[in-house]
Amino acid sequence: MNLIIDEGNTAIKLAIFNGKEKTFFQTFAKNNFQEEISQVVDFEKIDSCIVASVVKESEERFSFLKEKIENLLFVNSKTPMPFVNKYATPTTLGIDRLALMAGAVSAYPNKNVLVIDAGTCITFDIMTAEGVYLGGAIAPGIAMRFKAMHEFTSKLPLIARQDFDIENFIGNSTESCMLSGVYHNVICEIEGVITQYEKKFKDLTTILTGGNHLFLVNNIKNRIFANSFFLLEGLNAILDWQRKDK
Numbered sequence: 131m132n133l134i135i136d137e138g139n140t141a142i143k144l145a146i147f148n149g150k151e152k153t154f155f156q157t158f159a160k161n162n163f164q165e166e167i168s169q170v171v172d173f174e175k176i177d178s179c180i181v182a183s184v185v186k187e188s189e190e191r192f193s194f195l196k197e198k199i200e201n202l203l204f205v206n207s208k209t210p211m212p213f214v215n216k217y218a219t220p221t222t223l224g225i226d227r228l229a230l231m232a233g234a235v236s237a238y239p240n241k242n243v244l245v246i247d248a249g250t251c252i253t254f255d256i257m258t259a260e261g262v263y264l265g266g267a268i269a270p271g272i273a274m275r276f277k278a279m280h281e282f283t284s285k286l287p288l289i290a291r292q293d294f295d296i297e298n299f300i301g302n303s304t305e306s307c308m309l310s311g312v313y314h315n316v317i318c319e320i321e322g323v324i325t326q327y328e329k330k331f332k333d334l335t336t337i338l339t340g341g342n343h344l345f346l347v348n349n350i351k352n353r354i355f356a357n358s359f360f361l362l363e364g365l366n367a368i369l370d371w372q373r374k375d376k
């Protein structure tokens with residue numbers, strides 16, 4: 131079985147996969163995570179482990195795994211991937227985007243796949259049917275847009291992400307106008323980008339994932355597949371491919 135660890139700035143996501151099937155998932159706070167992980171994971175059943183982190187010195191923090199798991203991979207921008215990477219500046223490419231593309235080529239082989247990750251930023255990444263990653267786009271996410279309006283104006287409040295019915299897009303208060311402005315425009319932006327890619331790539335499969343995807347999925351009219359665990363599935367695909375490649 132594979133142990134998958136995704137460390138973000140505020141939390142650690144952990145999953146266990148048996149082949150392509152996710153059998154366990156849990157989120158941990160950064161405090162005492164070593165002890166908590168050791169309590170829930172039976173390391174005798176783990177064959178391989180991959181650690182992806184956006185935080186510096188991750189190898190030091192997760193060094194305790196070296197004593198428990200023989201096949202341990204700390205993924206970075208130089209890690210070989212199960213696809214051809216045509217990104218012009220590969221060393222600047224985030225691990226999360228690499229993992230999403232590995233997930234795309236693993237789950238949808240021989241298909242054109244657009245992956246939209248609605249998180250702090252909204253990223254759009256395209257994998258071709260030939261298994262070639264071309265790049266995509268990066269846009270501000272929902273929370274970032276609310277924060278920018280608050281910081282760059284003197285009177286607009288800082289509001290948190292929340293459910294919003296874009297059918298009622300005419301706001302009648304400052305807060306509802308801000309909600310309408312952000313959510314309605316994000317939805318229109320995503321739909322517009324999908325339409326552009328559909329014109330260029332035949333039989334396009336679109337995946338929506340990321341921390342904010344549940345706020346958006348029901349309002350997007352284009353045909354999409356929502357997947358909360360697509361990044362973890364991509365990390366699992368990288369680990370499997372590395373093991374088979376050896």
